[in-house]
Amino acid sequence: MTPLTVTRTPVDGLLVVTLDVRADNRGWFKENWQRAKMTELGVPDFTPVQNNVSFNTAAGATRGIHAEPWDKFVSLARGRIFGAWVDLRPGAGFGTSFTLEMGPETAVFVPRGVGNAFQTLEDETAYSYLVNDHWSLAAKESYTFLNLADETVAIPWPIPLGQAELSDADRAHPRLAEVRPMPARKTLVIGAGGQLGRALTAQWPDATAVTRAELDLADPASVAAFDFAPYGVVVNAAAHTAVDTAESPEGRREAWAVNVTGVAALVRAAREHRSTLVHVSSDYVFDGTVAEHTEDEPLSPLGVYGQTKAAGDALVATLPSHYLLRTSWVIGEGQNFVATMAALADRGVQPSVVADQDGRLTFTSEIARAVDHLLAVGAPSGTYNVSGAGEVTSWADIARMVFNERGRPGSEVISVTAAEYGAGKALAPRPRHSAFVLDKIRATGFEPALVADSLSAYLRSV
Incomplete structure (x- = not known):
C-alpha cells in the first residue's frame, strides 16, 4: 500500500x-x-x-x-x-x-x-x-x-x-x-455607482465595474442574462442599505430582493464559474448586546435590514472560496453622517446626536484596501471584521470630532439618547454596540488605519 x-x-x-x-x-x-x-x-x-x-x-x-x-x-x-x-x-x-x-x-x-x-x-x-x-x-x-x-x-x-x-x-x-502570457481572470465590481463601489473602482482601475443599470440584483432576469464566466473575482458592493425604509412593506420587499435573492443568484454564479465572491456585510446582523463583535458571534439581527444581511451572509458562507467582510458605520464619497455633520458645523447649526450607540467608523477606502489585501495575500476564505482602529466612540463623539476639525467647539453638539432622537420617527431598531474585534484580519498582515487619522483626511476632501 x-x-x-x-x-x-x-x-x-x-x-x-x-x-x-x-x-x-x-x-x-x-x-x-x-x-x-x-x-x-x-x-x-x-x-x-x-x-x-x-x-x-x-x-x-x-x-x-x-x-x-x-x-x-x-x-x-x-x-x-x-x-x-x-x-x-x-x-x-x-x-x-x-x-x-x-x-x-x-x-x-x-x-x-x-x-x-x-x-x-x-x-x-x-x-x-x-x-x-x-x-x-x-x-x-x-x-x-x-x-x-x-x-x-x-x-x-x-x-x-x-x-x-x-x-x-x-x-x-x-x-x-x-508567447502572449495567459492573463488572469478579471475582477468584477457590482454596485459601482455606490460609495463602496466608487472606492473599489479607484483601488482597481482595470476592473470591470457595473452599475445597477447594467446588473440589477433585484431583477432575476438581469442576473441570469449577465455573463460571469470571464471573472475570477466578483466583489459585491451592491446592497439595499436604506435601514429605515426596509421596515415598510415596499422597502421590505426591495431589501429581500437585493440582499437575499440577488445574493443567492451571485452565489450560484460564483459556484458555477469557480469565482471568489467578496461580499460586504454589516454590524446590523447583531443585536448589539455584546460590546465588541467577533467573526463567530451568532447572528441576532433586530430589524428587516439586518435580517436580510444575515440571510445573505449565510448564503455566501456556503461557497468554498469567499471573503465576507463585516463593516460598521460606513463613510465614503457622497451623503453620509460625517458629511452632514461637517455641513451643519459650517452653517453654525447645533445638532442633537445619539450618544448611547457606540462603534468605529469604516471608510470605504479602508474596505477597498482590506479587500485588495485579502485577495493579494490569498488569506483563508471566511468572514473578516473590517473597520477603522482606535477608540470606540459614540455618534455624538464623532460629531464633536467633526466640529473640532471644522473649527467649531464640540460643545455645540447636543447629546441625546436613541429613544429621545427616535421619538415620533419611524426608525428601524439599531444595535447598541457596533464595534468589532479586529484580531483576525490583523493576523493576515493588514493593519487598519486609525479612525481619527482617516476622519481628518476625509474632512480635508469634503
Whole structure:
C-alpha cells in the first residue's frame, strides 16, 4: 500500500500526486480522483465537469505545449509518459518548467495558464484528464501555446522531436519570446455607482465595474442574462442599505430582493464559474448586546435590514472560496453622517446626536484596501471584521470630532439618547454596540488605519 501524497513543484500551483495503486492477479485498482482525501492534502477543490481521454497508439506520440483557461487533473489509465509543464502566466514565474516521467501511479494537478505537454514512452498509452470547464471552440480561442522545441525552456524530450510523432499545429507554435502570457481572470465590481463601489473602482482601475443599470440584483432576469464566466473575482458592493425604509412593506420587499435573492443568484454564479465572491456585510446582523463583535458571534439581527444581511451572509458562507467582510458605520464619497455633520458645523447649526450607540467608523477606502489585501495575500476564505482602529466612540463623539476639525467647539453638539432622537420617527431598531474585534484580519498582515487619522483626511476632501 502506497500512501497518498501531494508534492509541490517549482511551477506555482502545479502539484504532483502519488496515488495508491493496488495490484493482484487480476490487475490493479486506484482511486484516481478522491476529493476528500486530496483536498485535505492541498489539492484545490477544483470541481471537475468533464473527463477526456487521449489514446496514443505508439511510443513517441508528443502533444502540447498548451495552456488552457481551466484547471486540469492529469493521470494515466495505461502506459507511461514523459510529462512537461511550463508556466505561461504573466509574472515572475513565466517560463518556469517542470518535467516528470509518470505511469498510472502518478497524477498531476495543472492550474489554469500552465502549459501542459507529454510524450508517450510506451505503445497504447491512455492519458486521462479531468477539467473544470466544458470545452468549446470559443474556449480554444483563449489557449496559449508554446513550441515543443523552444530553446529557452529546453525540455529534455527522451525521444528526440525529430523522431517523434507531432501534429503540424504543434510544430508551428511560437517560441517563448513570442508567447502572449495567459492573463488572469478579471475582477468584477457590482454596485459601482455606490460609495463602496466608487472606492473599489479607484483601488482597481482595470476592473470591470457595473452599475445597477447594467446588473440589477433585484431583477432575476438581469442576473441570469449577465455573463460571469470571464471573472475570477466578483466583489459585491451592491446592497439595499436604506435601514429605515426596509421596515415598510415596499422597502421590505426591495431589501429581500437585493440582499437575499440577488445574493443567492451571485452565489450560484460564483459556484458555477469557480469565482471568489467578496461580499460586504454589516454590524446590523447583531443585536448589539455584546460590546465588541467577533467573526463567530451568532447572528441576532433586530430589524428587516439586518435580517436580510444575515440571510445573505449565510448564503455566501456556503461557497468554498469567499471573503465576507463585516463593516460598521460606513463613510465614503457622497451623503453620509460625517458629511452632514461637517455641513451643519459650517452653517453654525447645533445638532442633537445619539450618544448611547457606540462603534468605529469604516471608510470605504479602508474596505477597498482590506479587500485588495485579502485577495493579494490569498488569506483563508471566511468572514473578516473590517473597520477603522482606535477608540470606540459614540455618534455624538464623532460629531464633536467633526466640529473640532471644522473649527467649531464640540460643545455645540447636543447629546441625546436613541429613544429621545427616535421619538415620533419611524426608525428601524439599531444595535447598541457596533464595534468589532479586529484580531483576525490583523493576523493576515493588514493593519487598519486609525479612525481619527482617516476622519481628518476625509474632512480635508469634503
